[in-house]
Amino acid sequence: MSLKIYNSFSRTKETFVPITPGYVGMYVCGPTVSGESHLGHARPYISFDVVNRYLKYLGYRVRYVRNITDAGHFEEEGRESEDKVSKKALLEKLEPMELVQKYSNLYHWAMKQFNCTEPSIEPTATGHIIEQIVMIEKIISAGYAYEKNGSVYFDVKKYAANYDYGKLSGRIIEDLLETTRELDGQEEKRDRADFALWKAAPPEHIMRWKSPWGEGFPGWHIECSAMATKYLGETFDIHGGGMDLQFPHHESEIAQSTICNKVAPVNYWMHNNMITINGRKMGKSYNNVIKLTEMFSGNHPLLSQPFHPMTIRFFILQSHYRSTLDFSNEALLASEKAFKRLWEAYEVLQSLPIGAHEDAKDEQLEAKLLKWLLEFDEFMDDDFSTPKILANMFEIAPIINSLKDGLIPEGTLSSSTLLLMKQKFAIFLEDILGLQGMNGPKNAQFEGMIDLLIAIRKDAKAKKDFATSDRIRLQLLELGIHINDEKDGNMSWGRI
RNA sequence: GGUCCUUUGGCCGAGUGGCUAGGCAAAGCUCUGCAAAAGCUUCUACAGCGGUUCGAAUCCGCUAGGGACCUCCA
Numbered sequence: 001m002s003l004k005i006y007n008s009f010s011r012t013k014e015t016f017v018p019i020t021p022g023y024v025g026m027y028v029c030g031p032t033v034s035g036e037s038h039l040g041h042a043r044p045y046i047s048f049d050v051v052n053r054y055l056k057y058l059g060y061r062v063r064y065v066r067n068i069t070d071a072g073h074f075e076e077e078g079r080e081s082e083d084k085v086s087k088k089a090l091l092e093k094l095e096p097m098e099l100v101q102k103y104s105n106l107y108h109w110a111m112k113q114f115n116c117t118e119p120s121i122e123p124t125a126t127g128h129i130i131e132q133i134v135m136i137e138k139i140i141s142a143g144y145a146y147e148k149n150g151s152v153y154f155d156v157k158k159y160a161a162n163y164d165y166g167k168l169s170g171r172i173i174e175d176l177l178e179t180t181r182e183l184d185g186q187e188e189k190r191d192r193a194d195f196a197l198w199k200a201a202p203p204e205h206i207m208r209w210k211s212p213w214g215e216g217f218p219g220w221h222i223e224c225s226a227m228a229t230k231y232l233g234e235t236f237d238i239h240g241g242g243m244d245l246q247f248p249h250h251e252s253e254i255a256q257s258t259i260c261n262k263v264a265p266v267n268y269w270m271h272n273n274m275i276t277i278n279g280r281k282m283g284k285s286y287n288n289v290i291k292l293t294e295m296f297s298g299n300h301p302l303l304s305q306p307f308h309p310m311t312i313r314f315f316i317l318q319s320h321y322r323s324t325l326d327f328s329n330e331a332l333l334a335s336e337k338a339f340k341r342l343w344e345a346y347e348v349l350q351s352l353p354i355g356a357h358e359d360a361k362d363e364q365l366e367a368k369l370l371k372w373l374l375e376f377d378e379f380m381d382d383d384f385s386t387p388k389i390l391a392n393m394f395e396i397a398p399i400i401n402s403l404k405d406g407l408i409p410e411g412t413l414s415s416s417t418l419l420l421m422k423q424k425f426a427i428f429l430e431d432i433l434g435l436q437g438m439n440g441p442k443n444a445q446f447e448g449m450i451d452l453l454i455a456i457r458k459d460a461k462a463k464k465d466f467a468t469s470d471r472i473r474l475q476l477l478e479l480g481i482h483i484n485d486e487k488d489g490n491m492s493w494g495r496i
Numbered sequence: 497g498g499u500c501c502u503u504u505g506g507c508c509g510a511g512u513g514g515c516u517a518g519g520c521a522a523a524g525c526u527c528u529g530c531a532a533a534a535g536c537u538u539c540u541a542c543a544g545c546g547g548u549u550c551g552a553a554u555c556c557g558c559u560a561g562g563g564a565c566c567u568c569c570a
Contacts, residue, residue, distance in 0.1 A: 248565095249569090273564090285568075324502080334521080342519095382512095387517090
Protein backbone atom coordinates (compact mmCIF):
# COMPACT_ATOMS: atom_id res chain seq x y z
CA MET A 1 0.00 0.00 0.00
CA SER A 2 1.34 3.39 -0.85
CA LEU A 3 0.33 6.98 -0.61
CA LYS A 4 -1.44 8.42 -3.60
CA ILE A 5 -1.76 12.16 -4.07
CA TYR A 6 -3.93 13.96 -6.55
CA ASN A 7 -1.55 16.12 -8.51
CA SER A 8 -3.22 19.22 -9.89
CA PHE A 9 -0.51 19.43 -12.50
CA SER A 10 -1.28 16.06 -14.09
CA ARG A 11 -4.90 16.01 -12.95
CA THR A 12 -4.50 12.46 -11.76
CA LYS A 13 -3.81 10.60 -8.58
CA GLU A 14 -0.16 9.64 -8.51
CA THR A 15 1.82 7.39 -6.25
CA PHE A 16 3.91 9.57 -4.01
CA VAL A 17 7.63 9.09 -4.44
CA PRO A 18 9.81 11.62 -2.64
CA ILE A 19 12.94 12.99 -4.24
CA THR A 20 15.11 12.00 -1.31
CA PRO A 21 14.02 8.71 0.21
CA GLY A 22 12.75 9.25 3.71
CA TYR A 23 12.45 13.00 3.39
CA VAL A 24 9.70 15.29 2.16
CA GLY A 25 9.91 18.96 1.30
CA MET A 26 6.57 20.71 1.38
CA TYR A 27 5.75 24.35 0.74
CA VAL A 28 2.36 25.85 1.46
CA CYS A 29 1.31 29.38 0.64
CA GLY A 30 0.64 31.15 3.91
CA PRO A 31 -1.33 34.24 4.78
CA THR A 32 -0.96 37.84 3.79
CA VAL A 33 -0.89 39.49 7.16
CA SER A 34 -2.63 42.71 6.25
CA GLY A 35 -5.89 41.57 7.80
CA GLU A 36 -7.61 38.99 9.93
CA SER A 37 -7.89 35.39 8.79
CA HIS A 38 -11.36 34.14 8.03
CA LEU A 39 -12.98 30.75 7.88
CA GLY A 40 -11.87 30.21 4.30
CA HIS A 41 -8.25 30.60 5.31
CA ALA A 42 -8.62 27.87 7.88
CA ARG A 43 -9.09 25.24 5.23
CA PRO A 44 -5.65 25.06 3.63
CA TYR A 45 -3.91 25.33 6.96
CA ILE A 46 -5.93 22.50 8.47
CA SER A 47 -5.83 20.39 5.32
CA PHE A 48 -2.09 20.66 4.88
CA ASP A 49 -1.58 20.21 8.58
CA VAL A 50 -3.16 16.80 8.17
CA VAL A 51 -0.94 16.12 5.16
CA ASN A 52 2.09 17.06 7.22
CA ARG A 53 0.96 14.89 10.12
CA TYR A 54 0.25 11.92 7.90
CA LEU A 55 3.59 12.13 6.13
CA LYS A 56 5.26 12.07 9.53
CA TYR A 57 3.14 9.10 10.55
CA LEU A 58 4.40 7.32 7.44
CA GLY A 59 7.89 7.86 8.76
CA TYR A 60 9.04 10.74 6.58
CA ARG A 61 11.08 13.57 7.91
CA VAL A 62 9.13 16.54 6.66
CA ARG A 63 10.42 20.02 6.16
CA TYR A 64 7.24 22.01 6.08
CA VAL A 65 7.69 25.58 4.91
CA ARG A 66 4.80 28.00 5.14
CA ASN A 67 5.48 31.62 4.37
CA ILE A 68 4.09 34.84 5.69
CA THR A 69 3.47 37.49 3.09
CA ASP A 70 4.28 40.76 4.75
CA ALA A 71 5.43 42.79 1.78
CA GLY A 72 3.24 44.60 -0.69
CA HIS A 73 0.38 46.99 -0.40
CA PHE A 74 -0.36 47.46 3.24
CA GLU A 75 -3.42 49.30 4.25
CA GLU A 76 -5.58 48.59 7.20
CA GLU A 77 -9.23 48.25 6.46
CA GLY A 78 -11.21 51.36 7.20
CA ARG A 79 -8.13 53.45 7.65
CA GLU A 80 -7.92 56.70 5.70
CA SER A 81 -5.55 56.63 2.81
CA GLU A 82 -4.26 59.93 4.06
CA ASP A 83 -2.44 57.98 6.71
CA LYS A 84 0.14 57.15 4.16
CA VAL A 85 0.90 60.69 3.23
CA SER A 86 4.33 61.64 4.36
CA LYS A 87 3.49 64.97 5.94
CA LYS A 88 2.07 63.26 9.00
CA ALA A 89 4.21 62.69 12.03
CA LEU A 90 5.88 59.30 12.28
CA LEU A 91 3.73 57.94 15.06
CA GLU A 92 0.54 59.07 13.36
CA LYS A 93 1.39 57.38 10.15
CA LEU A 94 0.51 53.88 9.17
CA GLU A 95 3.45 51.69 10.09
CA PRO A 96 3.19 48.53 8.01
CA MET A 97 5.20 46.48 10.47
CA GLU A 98 2.63 47.28 13.12
CA LEU A 99 -0.02 45.60 11.02
CA VAL A 100 2.29 42.76 10.18
CA GLN A 101 2.92 42.17 13.86
CA LYS A 102 -0.71 42.42 14.86
CA TYR A 103 -2.07 40.10 12.24
CA SER A 104 0.81 37.64 12.46
CA ASN A 105 0.13 37.27 16.16
CA LEU A 106 -3.56 36.79 15.53
CA TYR A 107 -2.86 34.24 12.84
CA HIS A 108 -0.50 32.26 15.03
CA TRP A 109 -3.02 32.32 17.82
CA ALA A 110 -5.73 30.94 15.50
CA MET A 111 -3.43 28.20 14.23
CA LYS A 112 -2.79 27.18 17.80
CA GLN A 113 -6.51 27.06 18.50
CA PHE A 114 -6.86 24.71 15.55
CA ASN A 115 -4.05 22.55 16.90
CA CYS A 116 -2.10 23.01 13.68
CA THR A 117 1.47 21.84 13.84
CA GLU A 118 3.93 24.65 13.46
CA PRO A 119 5.80 24.70 10.18
CA SER A 120 9.48 23.82 10.24
CA ILE A 121 10.29 27.17 8.73
CA GLU A 122 8.02 30.17 8.48
CA PRO A 123 9.87 32.64 6.27
CA THR A 124 8.69 36.16 5.66
CA ALA A 125 8.80 37.98 2.35
CA THR A 126 10.44 41.03 3.88
CA GLY A 127 13.18 38.84 5.27
CA HIS A 128 14.05 37.54 1.81
CA ILE A 129 14.25 40.64 -0.35
CA ILE A 130 17.83 39.89 -1.32
CA GLU A 131 17.02 36.36 -2.41
CA GLN A 132 14.19 37.71 -4.50
CA ILE A 133 16.39 40.33 -6.14
CA VAL A 134 19.01 37.72 -6.96
CA MET A 135 16.37 35.54 -8.52
CA ILE A 136 15.04 38.40 -10.62
CA GLU A 137 18.55 39.18 -11.82
CA LYS A 138 18.97 35.60 -12.93
CA ILE A 139 15.74 35.71 -14.85
CA ILE A 140 16.78 38.95 -16.54
CA SER A 141 20.13 37.57 -17.57
CA ALA A 142 18.47 34.47 -18.92
CA GLY A 143 16.52 36.83 -21.15
CA TYR A 144 13.07 36.19 -19.75
CA ALA A 145 12.45 39.47 -17.99
CA TYR A 146 12.85 43.12 -18.85
CA GLU A 147 13.08 46.36 -16.91
CA LYS A 148 10.86 49.33 -17.61
CA ASN A 149 10.75 52.54 -15.58
CA GLY A 150 12.17 50.82 -12.54
CA SER A 151 9.83 47.86 -12.70
CA VAL A 152 10.73 44.39 -13.93
CA TYR A 153 8.31 42.17 -15.81
CA PHE A 154 8.40 38.53 -16.71
CA ASP A 155 8.20 37.91 -20.45
CA VAL A 156 5.37 35.41 -20.62
CA LYS A 157 5.20 35.31 -24.40
CA LYS A 158 8.82 34.31 -24.70
CA TYR A 159 8.45 31.78 -21.93
CA ALA A 160 5.36 30.29 -23.53
CA ALA A 161 7.24 29.85 -26.79
CA ASN A 162 9.67 27.48 -25.12
CA TYR A 163 7.77 26.12 -22.15
CA ASP A 164 4.23 25.16 -21.28
CA TYR A 165 2.79 28.24 -19.60
CA GLY A 166 -0.74 27.56 -18.43
CA LYS A 167 -0.47 23.83 -17.97
CA LEU A 168 -1.09 23.89 -14.24
CA SER A 169 -4.14 26.10 -14.42
CA GLY A 170 -5.44 24.86 -17.75
CA ARG A 171 -4.96 28.20 -19.35
CA ILE A 172 -4.55 28.77 -23.07
CA ILE A 173 -1.71 31.17 -23.71
CA GLU A 174 -3.33 32.82 -26.71
CA ASP A 175 -6.33 33.76 -24.59
CA LEU A 176 -4.11 35.22 -21.93
CA LEU A 177 -2.24 37.33 -24.43
CA GLU A 178 -5.49 38.65 -25.82
CA THR A 179 -7.03 39.64 -22.52
CA THR A 180 -8.38 43.12 -22.84
CA ARG A 181 -8.56 43.88 -19.17
CA GLU A 182 -6.98 47.10 -18.01
CA LEU A 183 -4.45 46.55 -15.30
CA ASP A 184 -2.13 48.72 -13.34
CA GLY A 185 1.15 49.20 -15.17
CA GLN A 186 -0.30 47.67 -18.30
CA GLU A 187 1.27 50.20 -20.60
CA GLU A 188 4.75 49.25 -19.36
CA LYS A 189 4.31 45.63 -20.25
CA ARG A 190 5.22 44.18 -23.60
CA ASP A 191 2.29 41.83 -23.32
CA ARG A 192 -0.84 41.74 -21.30
CA ALA A 193 0.02 38.42 -19.78
CA ASP A 194 3.36 39.58 -18.42
CA PHE A 195 3.53 39.81 -14.66
CA ALA A 196 5.61 41.94 -12.34
CA LEU A 197 8.72 40.61 -10.68
CA TRP A 198 9.61 43.97 -9.18
CA LYS A 199 7.55 47.11 -8.94
CA ALA A 200 8.93 50.61 -8.75
CA ALA A 201 7.52 52.26 -5.64
CA PRO A 202 5.56 55.44 -6.14
CA PRO A 203 6.46 58.16 -3.63
CA GLU A 204 3.55 57.43 -1.30
CA HIS A 205 4.35 53.75 -1.06
CA ILE A 206 5.73 53.05 2.38
CA MET A 207 7.24 49.62 1.92
CA ARG A 208 10.27 50.02 -0.31
CA TRP A 209 13.67 48.55 -0.79
CA LYS A 210 16.69 49.46 -2.85
CA SER A 211 17.28 47.34 -5.88
CA PRO A 212 19.33 47.42 -9.09
CA TRP A 213 16.25 48.98 -10.71
CA GLY A 214 15.64 51.67 -8.13
CA GLU A 215 13.50 51.73 -5.01
CA GLY A 216 10.57 49.41 -5.09
CA PHE A 217 9.07 46.22 -3.79
CA PRO A 218 8.88 42.63 -5.01
CA GLY A 219 6.08 41.35 -7.19
CA TRP A 220 3.48 39.03 -5.88
CA HIS A 221 4.81 35.70 -7.07
CA ILE A 222 8.53 35.90 -6.61
CA GLU A 223 8.61 35.52 -2.84
CA CYS A 224 7.31 31.97 -2.87
CA SER A 225 9.73 30.95 -5.60
CA ALA A 226 12.66 32.49 -3.79
CA MET A 227 11.87 31.09 -0.36
CA ALA A 228 10.86 27.65 -1.57
CA THR A 229 14.09 27.36 -3.55
CA LYS A 230 16.14 28.56 -0.62
CA TYR A 231 14.74 26.13 1.93
CA LEU A 232 13.60 23.18 -0.14
CA GLY A 233 15.84 23.21 -3.19
CA GLU A 234 15.36 23.77 -6.88
CA THR A 235 12.91 20.92 -7.10
CA PHE A 236 10.91 19.82 -4.11
CA ASP A 237 8.14 17.36 -3.42
CA ILE A 238 4.87 19.06 -2.55
CA HIS A 239 3.50 22.54 -3.06
CA GLY A 240 0.13 23.29 -1.56
CA GLY A 241 -2.31 26.15 -1.52
CA GLY A 242 -5.84 27.19 -2.33
CA MET A 243 -7.31 26.48 -5.73
CA ASP A 244 -7.70 30.19 -6.35
CA LEU A 245 -3.93 30.52 -6.30
CA GLN A 246 -3.45 28.18 -9.21
CA PHE A 247 -3.58 31.08 -11.59
CA PRO A 248 -1.72 33.28 -11.80
CA HIS A 249 0.28 32.71 -8.63
CA HIS A 250 1.38 29.12 -8.96
CA GLU A 251 1.56 29.21 -12.71
CA SER A 252 3.95 32.12 -12.38
CA GLU A 253 5.97 30.39 -9.70
CA ILE A 254 6.56 27.54 -12.11
CA ALA A 255 7.69 29.94 -14.84
CA GLN A 256 10.04 31.90 -12.58
CA SER A 257 11.67 28.88 -11.04
CA THR A 258 11.92 27.03 -14.31
CA ILE A 259 13.89 29.88 -15.88
CA CYS A 260 15.95 30.58 -12.81
CA ASN A 261 16.84 27.00 -11.91
CA LYS A 262 16.40 25.36 -15.32
CA VAL A 263 14.17 22.76 -13.76
CA ALA A 264 10.50 22.51 -12.79
CA PRO A 265 10.15 23.41 -9.12
CA VAL A 266 7.47 21.03 -7.88
CA ASN A 267 6.67 17.35 -8.25
CA TYR A 268 3.23 17.32 -6.66
CA TRP A 269 0.88 20.29 -6.74
CA MET A 270 -1.94 20.08 -4.23
CA HIS A 271 -4.86 22.47 -4.14
CA ASN A 272 -7.64 22.65 -1.61
CA ASN A 273 -11.07 23.76 -2.71
CA MET A 274 -12.97 26.74 -1.36
CA ILE A 275 -15.33 27.13 1.54
CA THR A 276 -18.56 28.58 0.25
CA ILE A 277 -21.39 30.36 1.94
CA ASN A 278 -24.79 30.05 0.28
CA GLY A 279 -22.96 28.39 -2.57
CA ARG A 280 -20.61 31.28 -3.10
CA LYS A 281 -16.92 31.40 -2.34
CA MET A 282 -16.12 33.06 0.94
CA GLY A 283 -13.91 35.96 0.06
CA LYS A 284 -13.16 39.53 0.82
CA SER A 285 -14.36 40.74 -2.54
CA TYR A 286 -17.75 39.10 -2.01
CA ASN A 287 -18.12 40.68 1.38
CA ASN A 288 -19.23 37.42 2.91
CA VAL A 289 -16.37 36.45 5.16
CA ILE A 290 -16.68 35.28 8.73
CA LYS A 291 -13.49 35.96 10.59
CA LEU A 292 -12.03 33.31 12.82
CA THR A 293 -12.38 35.52 15.86
CA GLU A 294 -16.06 35.83 15.01
CA MET A 295 -16.39 32.07 14.63
CA PHE A 296 -14.83 31.50 18.04
CA SER A 297 -16.90 34.19 19.74
CA GLY A 298 -20.17 33.66 17.89
CA ASN A 299 -20.28 37.38 17.33
CA HIS A 300 -21.68 37.40 13.81
CA PRO A 301 -25.23 37.74 12.46
CA LEU A 302 -25.08 34.37 10.75
CA LEU A 303 -23.97 32.52 13.88
CA SER A 304 -26.32 31.40 16.61
CA GLN A 305 -23.52 30.66 19.08
CA PRO A 306 -19.74 30.49 19.42
CA PHE A 307 -18.05 27.58 17.73
CA HIS A 308 -15.10 25.80 19.21
CA PRO A 309 -12.02 25.60 16.98
CA MET A 310 -12.22 21.81 17.14
CA THR A 311 -15.75 21.91 15.79
CA ILE A 312 -14.45 23.88 12.85
CA ARG A 313 -11.53 21.54 12.36
CA PHE A 314 -13.88 18.57 12.45
CA PHE A 315 -16.29 20.32 10.08
CA ILE A 316 -13.48 20.82 7.59
CA LEU A 317 -12.20 17.26 7.89
CA GLN A 318 -15.69 15.88 7.31
CA SER A 319 -15.40 16.87 3.67
CA HIS A 320 -12.64 16.03 1.24
CA TYR A 321 -10.13 18.83 0.78
CA ARG A 322 -10.71 18.96 -2.99
CA SER A 323 -14.47 19.48 -2.71
CA THR A 324 -16.14 22.75 -2.00
CA LEU A 325 -17.53 22.89 1.48
CA ASP A 326 -20.65 24.88 2.12
CA PHE A 327 -20.75 26.72 5.39
CA SER A 328 -23.91 27.31 7.35
CA ASN A 329 -24.72 27.72 11.00
CA GLU A 330 -26.83 24.59 10.76
CA ALA A 331 -24.02 22.53 9.26
CA LEU A 332 -21.69 23.68 11.99
CA LEU A 333 -24.20 22.80 14.71
CA ALA A 334 -24.44 19.33 13.21
CA SER A 335 -20.67 19.03 13.24
CA GLU A 336 -20.48 20.14 16.83
CA LYS A 337 -22.90 17.51 17.95
CA ALA A 338 -21.30 14.81 15.89
CA PHE A 339 -17.82 15.63 17.10
CA LYS A 340 -18.91 15.59 20.73
CA ARG A 341 -20.45 12.18 20.31
CA LEU A 342 -17.38 10.84 18.58
CA TRP A 343 -15.01 12.29 21.11
CA GLU A 344 -16.99 10.94 24.05
CA ALA A 345 -16.94 7.51 22.47
CA TYR A 346 -13.19 7.88 22.02
CA GLU A 347 -12.72 8.69 25.68
CA VAL A 348 -14.89 5.75 26.65
CA LEU A 349 -12.82 3.52 24.41
CA GLN A 350 -9.61 4.53 26.12
CA SER A 351 -11.07 3.67 29.50
CA LEU A 352 -12.33 0.21 28.53
CA PRO A 353 -10.50 -2.68 30.21
CA ILE A 354 -8.70 -4.87 27.76
CA GLY A 355 -9.04 -8.12 29.67
CA ALA A 356 -7.47 -11.35 28.53
CA HIS A 357 -9.41 -12.83 25.69
CA GLU A 358 -7.40 -14.58 23.07
CA ASP A 359 -10.30 -15.29 20.78
CA ALA A 360 -13.33 -13.28 19.94
CA LYS A 361 -16.71 -14.78 20.78
CA ASP A 362 -18.23 -12.89 17.91
CA GLU A 363 -15.96 -13.44 14.96
CA GLN A 364 -18.20 -11.59 12.57
CA LEU A 365 -18.18 -8.46 14.64
CA GLU A 366 -14.46 -8.76 15.15
CA ALA A 367 -13.87 -9.12 11.41
CA LYS A 368 -16.04 -6.12 10.65
CA LEU A 369 -14.22 -4.07 13.20
CA LEU A 370 -10.80 -5.06 11.94
CA LYS A 371 -11.81 -4.14 8.44
CA TRP A 372 -12.95 -0.70 9.52
CA LEU A 373 -9.76 -0.12 11.48
CA LEU A 374 -7.43 -1.21 8.72
CA GLU A 375 -9.26 1.00 6.29
CA PHE A 376 -8.06 4.07 8.19
CA ASP A 377 -4.67 3.72 6.51
CA GLU A 378 -6.13 2.89 3.12
CA PHE A 379 -8.32 5.96 3.20
CA MET A 380 -5.49 8.28 4.11
CA ASP A 381 -3.32 6.72 1.43
CA ASP A 382 -6.04 7.51 -1.06
CA ASP A 383 -5.40 11.23 -1.32
CA PHE A 384 -6.12 11.95 2.33
CA SER A 385 -9.77 10.87 2.48
CA THR A 386 -10.45 12.12 5.96
CA PRO A 387 -14.27 11.97 5.69
CA LYS A 388 -14.14 8.24 5.15
CA ILE A 389 -12.07 7.72 8.26
CA LEU A 390 -14.58 9.67 10.28
CA ALA A 391 -17.42 7.65 8.76
CA ASN A 392 -15.74 4.42 9.89
CA MET A 393 -15.20 5.86 13.34
CA PHE A 394 -18.90 6.59 13.56
CA GLU A 395 -19.59 2.99 12.62
CA ILE A 396 -17.45 1.92 15.52
CA ALA A 397 -18.78 4.42 18.06
CA PRO A 398 -21.99 2.46 18.89
CA ILE A 399 -19.89 -0.65 19.43
CA ILE A 400 -17.72 1.21 21.91
CA ASN A 401 -20.76 2.50 23.78
CA SER A 402 -22.32 -0.94 23.81
CA LEU A 403 -19.16 -2.43 25.23
CA LYS A 404 -19.23 0.11 27.98
CA ASP A 405 -22.88 -0.49 28.81
CA GLY A 406 -22.42 -4.23 28.68
CA LEU A 407 -24.82 -4.55 25.76
CA ILE A 408 -21.93 -6.25 24.10
CA PRO A 409 -20.51 -8.52 26.77
CA GLU A 410 -16.85 -8.58 27.67
CA GLY A 411 -14.93 -11.12 25.67
CA THR A 412 -17.02 -10.64 22.59
CA LEU A 413 -13.94 -9.11 21.05
CA SER A 414 -10.41 -10.37 21.46
CA SER A 415 -8.05 -8.34 23.59
CA SER A 416 -5.76 -7.73 20.65
CA THR A 417 -8.56 -6.18 18.63
CA LEU A 418 -9.58 -3.98 21.50
CA LEU A 419 -6.00 -2.87 21.88
CA LEU A 420 -5.76 -2.16 18.17
CA MET A 421 -8.92 -0.10 18.38
CA LYS A 422 -7.45 2.02 21.12
CA GLN A 423 -4.23 2.51 19.22
CA LYS A 424 -5.80 3.29 15.86
CA PHE A 425 -8.23 5.76 17.34
CA ALA A 426 -5.52 7.55 19.27
CA ILE A 427 -3.20 7.74 16.30
CA PHE A 428 -5.74 8.76 13.70
CA LEU A 429 -8.00 10.97 15.75
CA GLU A 430 -5.34 12.80 17.71
CA ASP A 431 -2.04 12.47 15.87
CA ILE A 432 -3.18 12.51 12.25
CA LEU A 433 -6.48 14.36 12.19
CA GLY A 434 -5.14 16.56 14.94
CA LEU A 435 -8.38 16.64 16.91
CA GLN A 436 -8.57 17.38 20.61
CA GLY A 437 -11.24 17.27 23.26
CA MET A 438 -13.16 20.47 23.81
CA ASN A 439 -13.11 20.38 27.58
CA GLY A 440 -9.93 22.35 27.80
CA PRO A 441 -7.00 21.63 30.03
CA LYS A 442 -7.44 19.35 33.02
CA ASN A 443 -8.00 21.02 36.33
CA ALA A 444 -7.85 18.64 39.24
CA GLN A 445 -9.46 21.07 41.65
CA PHE A 446 -12.41 21.71 39.38
CA GLU A 447 -12.86 18.06 38.54
CA GLY A 448 -12.68 17.16 42.19
CA MET A 449 -15.57 19.49 42.89
CA ILE A 450 -17.67 18.00 40.14
CA ASP A 451 -16.91 14.52 41.43
CA LEU A 452 -18.04 15.62 44.87
CA LEU A 453 -21.32 16.94 43.49
CA ILE A 454 -21.82 13.73 41.61
CA ALA A 455 -21.23 11.70 44.77
CA ILE A 456 -23.80 13.80 46.62
CA ARG A 457 -26.25 13.35 43.78
CA LYS A 458 -25.76 9.61 43.85
CA ASP A 459 -26.56 9.53 47.54
CA ALA A 460 -29.63 11.66 46.99
CA LYS A 461 -30.85 9.38 44.26
CA ALA A 462 -30.30 6.35 46.42
CA LYS A 463 -32.51 7.97 49.05
CA LYS A 464 -35.03 8.89 46.35
CA ASP A 465 -34.38 12.52 47.21
CA PHE A 466 -35.08 13.62 43.66
CA ALA A 467 -35.39 17.26 44.60
CA THR A 468 -31.70 17.40 45.53
CA SER A 469 -30.70 15.19 42.66
CA ASP A 470 -32.50 17.36 40.12
CA ARG A 471 -31.25 20.53 41.69
CA ILE A 472 -27.65 19.47 41.21
CA ARG A 473 -28.29 18.36 37.68
CA LEU A 474 -30.20 21.46 36.62
CA GLN A 475 -27.96 23.99 38.26
CA LEU A 476 -24.88 22.41 36.77
CA LEU A 477 -26.63 22.48 33.44
CA GLU A 478 -27.12 26.21 33.82
CA LEU A 479 -23.38 26.48 34.37
CA GLY A 480 -22.81 24.58 31.16
CA ILE A 481 -22.14 21.15 32.60
CA HIS A 482 -24.34 18.21 31.79
CA ILE A 483 -24.57 15.04 33.82
CA ASN A 484 -25.38 11.76 32.18
CA ASP A 485 -27.01 9.00 34.17
CA GLU A 486 -25.68 5.72 33.01
CA LYS A 487 -27.10 2.22 33.11
CA ASP A 488 -25.21 0.97 36.13
CA GLY A 489 -26.02 4.04 38.22
CA ASN A 490 -22.76 5.71 37.32
CA MET A 491 -22.74 9.31 36.25
CA SER A 492 -20.49 11.03 33.79
CA TRP A 493 -20.26 14.69 32.95
CA GLY A 494 -19.13 17.00 30.23
CA ARG A 495 -19.27 20.57 29.11
CA ILE A 496 -22.02 21.69 26.79
C1' G B 497 -16.73 36.19 -23.73
C1' G B 498 -12.78 32.17 -22.68
C1' U B 499 -11.19 27.87 -19.56
C1' C B 500 -12.71 24.51 -16.02
C1' C B 501 -15.65 22.42 -12.15
C1' U B 502 -20.23 21.05 -10.02
C1' U B 503 -25.72 19.41 -9.29
C1' U B 504 -26.61 13.23 -4.18
C1' G B 505 -32.51 12.02 0.66
C1' G B 506 -35.25 17.94 5.22
C1' C B 507 -29.82 19.90 5.86
C1' C B 508 -24.29 18.88 5.47
C1' G B 509 -21.59 15.55 3.00
C1' A B 510 -18.59 10.28 1.02
C1' G B 511 -18.94 7.76 -3.24
C1' U B 512 -13.74 3.07 -7.39
C1' G B 513 -19.99 0.91 -13.06
C1' G B 514 -22.99 -4.21 -9.74
C1' C B 515 -22.63 -4.56 -2.64
C1' U B 516 -26.05 0.08 3.78
C1' A B 517 -21.08 5.74 3.25
C1' G B 518 -21.32 8.76 7.46
C1' G B 519 -23.17 12.96 10.34
C1' C B 520 -27.28 16.22 11.83
C1' A B 521 -32.58 16.60 11.96
C1' A B 522 -37.24 13.71 12.31
C1' A B 523 -40.30 9.32 13.97
C1' G B 524 -40.90 4.76 16.92
C1' C B 525 -38.98 1.47 20.61
C1' U B 526 -35.60 -0.12 24.88
C1' C B 527 -33.44 1.70 29.25
C1' U B 528 -35.19 5.19 32.98
C1' G B 529 -38.12 8.60 39.29
C1' C B 530 -38.03 12.84 35.40
C1' A B 531 -34.85 14.68 31.67
C1' A B 532 -30.67 13.71 28.99
C1' A B 533 -27.20 10.22 27.35
C1' A B 534 -26.73 5.50 25.23
C1' G B 535 -28.63 1.29 22.26
C1' C B 536 -32.00 -0.64 18.44
C1' U B 537 -35.24 0.43 14.28
C1' U B 538 -37.39 3.59 10.34
C1' C B 539 -36.65 7.50 6.65
C1' U B 540 -32.84 4.45 0.84
C1' A B 541 -31.54 9.89 -2.64
C1' C B 542 -28.51 10.61 -6.79
C1' A B 543 -31.04 17.88 -11.67
C1' G B 544 -33.76 16.53 -16.50
C1' C B 545 -33.61 13.95 -21.19
C1' G B 546 -31.16 10.56 -24.32
C1' G B 547 -27.13 7.01 -25.17
C1' U B 548 -23.24 3.05 -24.02
C1' U B 549 -23.64 -1.50 -20.92
C1' C B 550 -26.08 -7.76 -18.79
C1' G B 551 -25.96 -3.67 -15.17
C1' A B 552 -24.82 3.66 -14.09
C1' A B 553 -25.26 8.26 -8.89
C1' U B 554 -20.62 6.52 -11.17
C1' C B 555 -18.94 6.51 -18.55
C1' C B 556 -20.71 9.66 -23.13
C1' G B 557 -23.97 13.56 -25.29
C1' C B 558 -27.57 17.38 -24.91
C1' U B 559 -30.63 20.72 -21.75
C1' A B 560 -31.24 23.43 -17.21
C1' G B 561 -29.33 25.35 -12.50
C1' G B 562 -25.04 26.66 -9.43
C1' G B 563 -19.95 27.91 -8.94
C1' A B 564 -14.53 28.94 -9.66
C1' C B 565 -10.62 31.14 -12.38
C1' C B 566 -9.37 34.73 -16.21
C1' U B 567 -7.85 41.06 -11.25
C1' C B 568 -5.90 40.92 -4.89
C1' C B 569 -7.87 36.37 -3.07
C1' A B 570 -6.90 30.10 0.88
